[in-house]
Amino acid sequence: MSARFITLGLLALLALVQAELWLGKNGLPRVMELQSRLDDQQARNQDARLRNDRLAAEVRDLKEGLEMVEEKARLELGMVKPDEIFVQVMPR
Structure with a gap:
């Protein structure tokens, strides 16, 4: 009889642990x-x-070569070299 109560008690504890795990x-x-x-x-x-x-990569390019600096200056700042003429063609 006591073994049956122990088994039922352990099953109840197992169910409680599982419920806590899931919910x-x-x-x-x-x-x-x-x-x-x-x-x-x-x-x-x-x-x-x-x-x-x-x-x-951009920082590395800026540190290694002046071409990138020149390209940035031309595109972003609109700079031109000395004795260079800037021509802008507008699409129709």
Whole structure:
């Protein structure tokens, strides 16, 4: 008789632990929410990594060669060399 009560008690404790695992505060729904947030953050980190790589390549180009500096000056600032005539063709 006492073995039967022990078995029933252990089964009740097992059911309680399982219920806490599946439905509790830190159970499966919380784990799924955190996994979703982790996936979103990893995607943002990957985007930032790509942007940083592009910026690092641009900085490296600016440090290594004057061609990039000249190109930036011409395109972004509209600068011209001495004795150079700037001609702009407008599309119709």
